Amino acid sequence: MDQIEAIRKKQLKFALGVGVPYFVFVISIFLLVYLASETISSISFLNFPLHYWLVAIAIYPITWVLFIWYVGKANAMEDEITATMEGE
Amino acid sequence: MEAGYQIPIMALLLIGCMLTFTIVTTFMFRKQKTSADYYLAGRKVNSFINASAISSDYLSAASFLGVAGVAFLYGFDGIIYALGFFVGYIALLLFLASPLRKFGRYTVPDFVAERFHSKPARILGVIGVLFVSLFYMAPQMLGAGKVMGLLLGLEYETSIIIIACIITFYVTVGGMKATTVNQLVQFWILFGAMFLLAFIPFMVKGYTYTDVVSFISSFKGTEPITGKIFDGAAYTSPAYWLTNLKDTLSLLLALMFGTAGLPHILVRFYTAPDGKAARRTVIYVLLLIGMFYILSPYVGHVIRFVFLQGQAMGVDPHLMDWLAKNGKNLAVPVAGSFFGGQILLGIVVAGAFAAILSTVAGLIIACSGAIGHDLVVNIFNPDMPERSRVKVARIASVFIGLLGIPLGLWAENMQIAVLVGLAFAIAASTFFPVLVMGVWWPKMTKGGACAGLVTGLVGSFFMILGKDMLPVFLQFKNPGGFVMILTFIAIYAVSKMEYSSKGEAALPHDVSEIMAVLHGPEKA
Numbered sequence: 001m002d003q004i005e006a007i008r009k010k011q012l013k014f015a016l017g018v019g020v021p022y023f024v025f026v027i028s029i030f031l032l033v034y035l036a037s038e039t040i041s042s043i044s045f046l047n048f049p050l051h052y053w054l055v056a057i058a059i060y061p062i063t064w065v066l067f068i069w070y071v072g073k074a075n076a077m078e079d080e081i082t083a084t085m086e087g088e
Numbered sequence: 089m090e091a092g093y094q095i096p097i098m099a100l101l102l103i104g105c106m107l108t109f110t111i112v113t114t115f116m117f118r119k120q121k122t123s124a125d126y127y128l129a130g131r132k133v134n135s136f137i138n139a140s141a142i143s144s145d146y147l148s149a150a151s152f153l154g155v156a157g158v159a160f161l162y163g164f165d166g167i168i169y170a171l172g173f174f175v176g177y178i179a180l181l182l183f184l185a186s187p188l189r190k191f192g193r194y195t196v197p198d199f200v201a202e203r204f205h206s207k208p209a210r211i212l213g214v215i216g217v218l219f220v221s222l223f224y225m226a227p228q229m230l231g232a233g234k235v236m237g238l239l240l241g242l243e244y245e246t247s248i249i250i251i252a253c254i255i256t257f258y259v260t261v262g263g264m265k266a267t268t269v270n271q272l273v274q275f276w277i278l279f280g281a282m283f284l285l286a287f288i289p290f291m292v293k294g295y296t297y298t299d300v301v302s303f304i305s306s307f308k309g310t311e312p313i314t315g316k317i318f319d320g321a322a323y324t325s326p327a328y329w330l331t332n333l334k335d336t337l338s339l340l341l342a343l344m345f346g347t348a349g350l351p352h353i354l355v356r357f358y359t360a361p362d363g364k365a366a367r368r369t370v371i372y373v374l375l376l377i378g379m380f381y382i383l384s385p386y387v388g389h390v391i392r393f394v395f396l397q398g399q400a401m402g403v404d405p406h407l408m409d410w411l412a413k414n415g416k417n418l419a420v421p422v423a424g425s426f427f428g429g430q431i432l433l434g435i436v437v438a439g440a441f442a443a444i445l446s447t448v449a450g451l452i453i454a455c456s457g458a459i460g461h462d463l464v465v466n467i468f469n470p471d472m473p474e475r476s477r478v479k480v481a482r483i484a485s486v487f488i489g490l491l492g493i494p495l496g497l498w499a500e501n502m503q504i505a506v507l508v509g510l511a512f513a514i515a516a517s518t519f520f521p522v523l524v525m526g527v528w529w530p531k532m533t534k535g536g537a538c539a540g541l542v543t544g545l546v547g548s549f550f551m552i553l554g555k556d557m558l559p560v561f562l563q564f565k566n567p568g569g570f571v572m573i574l575t576f577i578a579i580y581a582v583s584k585m586e587y588s589s590k591g592e593a594a595l596p597h598d599v600s601e602i603m604a605v606l607h608g609p610e611k612a
Contacts, residue, residue, distance in 0.1 A: 082609035
């Protein structure tokens with residue numbers, strides 16, 4: 001059971017290690033956009049307002065890349081756990 | 089019916105094709121041998137098919153009609169809904185998809201009851217499933233009623249009754265297998281419709297996102313028809329509708345964590361073959377719905393762009409009238425009619441019906457699972473034979489499906505995405521904390537689970553339906569984030585108190601075995 005406890009902690013640490021920075025990033029973008037709305041609204045990138053870039057476009061590809069990596073890692077971790085426990 | 093309005097025959101033919109497919113599929117899959125077949129399609133759905141079905145389940149009227157509608161209505165602030173609905177899947181992926189699938193039960197109350205061996209927790213779970221799902225169903229019926237009324241010139245009430253009967257029939261007869269196949273096809277109809285709605289203005293008409301936002305932000309004057317003052321610069325800036333940080337954050341948290349507490353989405357992960365497939369499914373879902381949520385706020389802005397230049401662009405007067413009166417919910421069908429005539433209107437309305445049919449079907453399955461499986465079988469008659477269980481599930485489906493009629497009537501004057509946001513609030517404040525803590529915290533007690541469920545249910549009930557009775561600092565446009573934090577505190581505090589007074593006896597006797605199932609390797 002100590003082994004399961006170690007696995008649980010490892011999985012939780014990995015999920016939090018990816019999830020907490022990601023959620024902080026999303027909330028920070030919102031705080032930035034809402035608290036500094038005048039400054040942000042006045043900045044354009046390729047003639048498109050920065051706040052639209054951040055909230056309506058950029059967040060999607062960032063999320064895709066990050067979580068495709070996450071699922072690969074999490075599933076590999078799961079295979080590793082299975083192999084370790086079967087070997088014992 | 090409005091004078092001069094002609095029923096679009098071509099549009100109706102397209103919708104007829106989709107409904108015929110739905111009926112044929114429903115009959116093909118009508119034989120359900122076991123209740124696992126009925127609720128979970130035999131747990132053998134592959135990742136891509138499941139992802140299309142989950143996306144279809146998730147992209148409800150709120151996403152298809154509501155996100156573009158709320159962007160049409162509130163401009164930049166409306167985009168928070170698209171982003172929140174999308175990000176919602178991350179919490180599900182990180183904390184719940186794989187462990188819940190490994191646990192392998194039918195419903196969310198099943199998890200709560202078996203994790204804590206508690207009948208009260210199961211009953212509270214059933215109440216939660218019904219509360220969230222019925223709140224979610226109301227805006228779907230609203231969308232269906234408005235679109236059908238628009239298309240056929242029918243009274244809103246008549247439309248609601250017809251839609252409720254169609255959906256009830258197809259879920260009751262087909263169960264999860266037919267629902268999954270239909271959802272797979274329906275997803276591609278609604279995704280195709282949204283793609284065309286963005287593709288035509290962008291590629292054919294040349295209205296780039298940049299041009300549209302730039303035109304709107306420079307517009308200051310009166311809106312056509314309504315004569316209301318419209319300030320384009322404010323509309324395309326943050327804080328046009330979400331005027332204070334408290335509301336913005338609470339709404340964002342509700343949308344970010346509500347998805348991971350939606351019973352009809354969670355139940356779909358039980359249909360994956362294993363925990364790893366459940367994770368892969370979420371990735372496909374993120375790709376599919378992400379593309380959808382990039383397109384829909386653009387469509388909302390394009391329709392605002394068209395509305396502001398109505399006369400100059402030669403927009404039909406009846407379309408202008410629909411936008412002025414109910415653009416918040418009908419922006420998408422109007423865009424279909426304006427950019428692609430009857431054919432695109434037909435595809436778009438078929439997409440709207442696909443969104444509504446698939447979501448309500450998922451909600452009915454989740455509710456019938458809660459009533460049939462959790463309440464009738466597990467609480468009242470655990471020895472019920474398998475055939476009777478399927479019968480109970482079907483009776484529960486009829487009951488829930490027909491409840492759509494009063495719900496649709498109640499929701500008539502609301503905005504679809506805002507109303508669905510409230511269902512997310514209940515899910516985020518009720519199930520998300522209980523599930524996450526239940527899966528990851530071995531020291532959570534039965535009392536903690538019940539306290540969390542009660543806090544989430546009572547808190548969201550009063551803060552949504554009794555909002556006006558509360559002091560101003562406790563009034564939220566969406567209280568989800570605030571109540572969710574209270575629920576986490578309640579679970580932690582009650583579990584700690586119970587543990588400190590009873591010691592290890594406060595924990596379920598098999599907590600180690602349950603943790604092994606949730607986090608250990610899967611048995612072949």
